[in-house]
Amino acid sequence: MSQDNEQAPVSTESGIPVDPLYSPATTKLDYGDIGDPGTFPFTRGNFPSGYRHKLWTFRQYSGFGTADQTNARYKYLLASGGTGLSVAADLPTQIGYDSDDPDVTEEVGRVGVALDTLADAEILFAGIPLDQVSTSWTVNGTAAIMLAFYVAVGKKQGVPIDRLRGTIQNDILKEYVARGTWIWPPEPSIRLIVDTIEYCARNIPRYNAISVAGAHFRDAGCTAAQEMAFTLADGVTYVDAVLERGRMTIDEFAPQVSFFFYTHSDFFEEIAKYRAGRRRWARLVKERWGAKNESSCLFRMGCVAGGSTLYAPQPHNNIVRIAYEAMASVLGGVQSMFTSAWDEPFALPTEESTTLALRTQQILAYENGVARTVDPLGGSWFVESLTDAMEDQLVAIMADVDDHGGMVRAIEDGYVQGLIAEEAWKAQKMIESGERPIVGVNVFQTDETPADLQVYGLDADGRQRQLDRLAAVKRDRSPADVRRVLKELQAAAEQPDVNLMPLLVEAVEAYATVGEITQALRDVWGEYRQPVVF
Amino acid sequence: MTAQPRRVLVAKPGLDGHDRGAKIVARALRDAGYEVIYTGIRQKVGVIAELALQEDVDLVGLSVLSGAHLGLARQVLDALRANGLDDVKLVIGGTIPASDSGALLDLGVDAVFPTGTSIDAVVAGVDALWPGGTGGVPPTKAAEAARKETGVAAG
Numbered sequence: 001m002s003q004d005n006e007q008a009p010v011s012t013e014s015g016i017p018v019d020p021l022y023s024p025a026t027t028k029l030d031y032g033d034i035g036d037p038g039t040f041p042f043t044r045g046n047f048p049s050g051y052r053h054k055l056w057t058f059r060q061y062s063g064f065g066t067a068d069q070t071n072a073r074y075k076y077l078l079a080s081g082g083t084g085l086s087v088a089a090d091l092p093t094q095i096g097y098d099s100d101d102p103d104v105t106e107e108v109g110r111v112g113v114a115l116d117t118l119a120d121a122e123i124l125f126a127g128i129p130l131d132q133v134s135t136s137w138t139v140n141g142t143a144a145i146m147l148a149f150y151v152a153v154g155k156k157q158g159v160p161i162d163r164l165r166g167t168i169q170n171d172i173l174k175e176y177v178a179r180g181t182w183i184w185p186p187e188p189s190i191r192l193i194v195d196t197i198e199y200c201a202r203n204i205p206r207y208n209a210i211s212v213a214g215a216h217f218r219d220a221g222c223t224a225a226q227e228m229a230f231t232l233a234d235g236v237t238y239v240d241a242v243l244e245r246g247r248m249t250i251d252e253f254a255p256q257v258s259f260f261f262y263t264h265s266d267f268f269e270e271i272a273k274y275r276a277g278r279r280r281w282a283r284l285v286k287e288r289w290g291a292k293n294e295s296s297c298l299f300r301m302g303c304v305a306g307g308s309t310l311y312a313p314q315p316h317n318n319i320v321r322i323a324y325e326a327m328a329s330v331l332g333g334v335q336s337m338f339t340s341a342w343d344e345p346f347a348l349p350t351e352e353s354t355t356l357a358l359r360t361q362q363i364l365a366y367e368n369g370v371a372r373t374v375d376p377l378g379g380s381w382f383v384e385s386l387t388d389a390m391e392d393q394l395v396a397i398m399a400d401v402d403d404h405g406g407m408v409r410a411i412e413d414g415y416v417q418g419l420i421a422e423e424a425w426k427a428q429k430m431i432e433s434g435e436r437p438i439v440g441v442n443v444f445q446t447d448e449t450p451a452d453l454q455v456y457g458l459d460a461d462g463r464q465r466q467l468d469r470l471a472a473v474k475r476d477r478s479p480a481d482v483r484r485v486l487k488e489l490q491a492a493a494e495q496p497d498v499n500l501m502p503l504l505v506e507a508v509e510a511y512a513t514v515g516e517i518t519q520a521l522r523d524v525w526g527e528y529r530q531p532v533v534f
Numbered sequence: 535m536t537a538q539p540r541r542v543l544v545a546k547p548g549l550d551g552h553d554r555g556a557k558i559v560a561r562a563l564r565d566a567g568y569e570v571i572y573t574g575i576r577q578k579v580g581v582i583a584e585l586a587l588q589e590d591v592d593l594v595g596l597s598v599l600s601g602a603h604l605g606l607a608r609q610v611l612d613a614l615r616a617n618g619l620d621d622v623k624l625v626i627g628g629t630i631p632a633s634d635s636g637a638l639l640d641l642g643v644d645a646v647f648p649t650g651t652s653i654d655a656v657v658a659g660v661d662a663l664w665p666g667g668t669g670g671v672p673p674t675k676a677a678e679a680a681r682k683e684t685g686v687a688a689g
Contacts, residue, residue, distance in 0.1 A: 107550075219552075428558050450650075
């Protein structure tokens, strides 16, 4: 590589052309379209005083092994200044299998914590008062069951239900496309999501019942514009479903719908993505659904800095990547952030690398002043013009999804999956050909031996502890109670207008397992069948 | 007549649902002349071996990102043998530490492609599993002729 930069890409990663210079001659700003922070259409942010009023939440994703191990890590994170917990559950928990299911023994406690029954959830939050933390759950297929766990643990701790705070991801559509923890087909799955949204709106006003997530589309390979557009289209699907049930108005639940993204490396495009997404959602809420309260229009979002933009060669470069991505996220106005650890591409992060990731956010928050002024890039000829171009792309991609019958249909047909696989293929080719430079990977390589990958497996002791606890719970509970509540749950599941949440809380309080509850519903609803597209 | 392309089953065993890499490899092998079937995610080992039998494949390619590669490779090899598919080749890709490569090869896996392997290297590694590195299409005269006729490279 030389300083000759003639070959540098002249468009963003989403393909939006970028000029060398923006000025009043190239860009006409219409401030009415932009608006002050905290006012419609919220281009400049949700709140009039930005981060001066309240910093974003530093939320580090964590969970591994058994509930007692993860509980210790949570206490460490809170003691180091973390302000929210984020539960990583193992795959059996996310897909609805118990730790003693012979098909899943390899996966117990591997990529997150194993939660089979309420007994595990009680240990997970032991000594952590649930009225003083907010807890985010990256769980989707079994999200309603995890919410039931949280409500039940709160009750045991004596915390009034309306004091609980947090988020369940609870976004099944992107699971069908990208992340894969689906269980039931779309229709009953969306109904269960509607149940949770209704339940939270009525009982837990400070709990986000859903975090519509684009992050996983992004890590599967799509562009920034597709990430935002598919996420908005999923959001439309869920909101339409709640309104179709006809028991709530948009203003009664919109404030409990939140969003979640990856911030990748194309700095200004990421900022424009957040600004354009916020404006697009505000317009949808007001114009499509006729919200009366401006607060219903807020596009509250969390993000991850890192993910698939991190590489194993020259891994310390990742520290720099994460810092820039974190800064773009703050300039884009996110409400919560997870910063990945630099060693994530090849290892389960250590306490040291996890702490450094948190420090990256603290330096942004307290040291370098980017949080001092609300939307400091607002009014920039370039950023406003990129925001407009991004919004145009969002509208076009969402119209294309509509042409394919909406998001559910476009997913069942494999259309969305095909679009993403195409972008992943192109990105891979561009990196391998050097067309997209990645420092230390395809340019400025060294011949240092890369660190070997480490994989985490729950030790045999941990697995045995988990199996013993599950066996003890099954021995001590009342089998008659479990049978009765599961039967009631199945009967209710056959009636689409009955809210299943109260019964799910009852089921976990009877110590029914995640696997039993999931299977009971699978018996009624069947299982999703994936289209295969590559 | 043209030669039949070699058939590949790309498979995702276990519960992990991240299949960006599996899909890229499936497409690369298809572009290189193989006939590729992809199972989709979350497939049970028995189902993978059954598909390998039904689809009469020459190669099974596993993608594993969860860290469970050693156990899963062992189970798939056993299941293939139980179905009488001893001659079907098995390769594996994903988040696999270099220190586990030897153990996988000792089990009977034919090649390992850890995270970071380029598309070209995967295709070349698969091609090399057959004598002369002939890849997607077996080296029959018909195939040679077909290749010359259509100008399509077969890997």
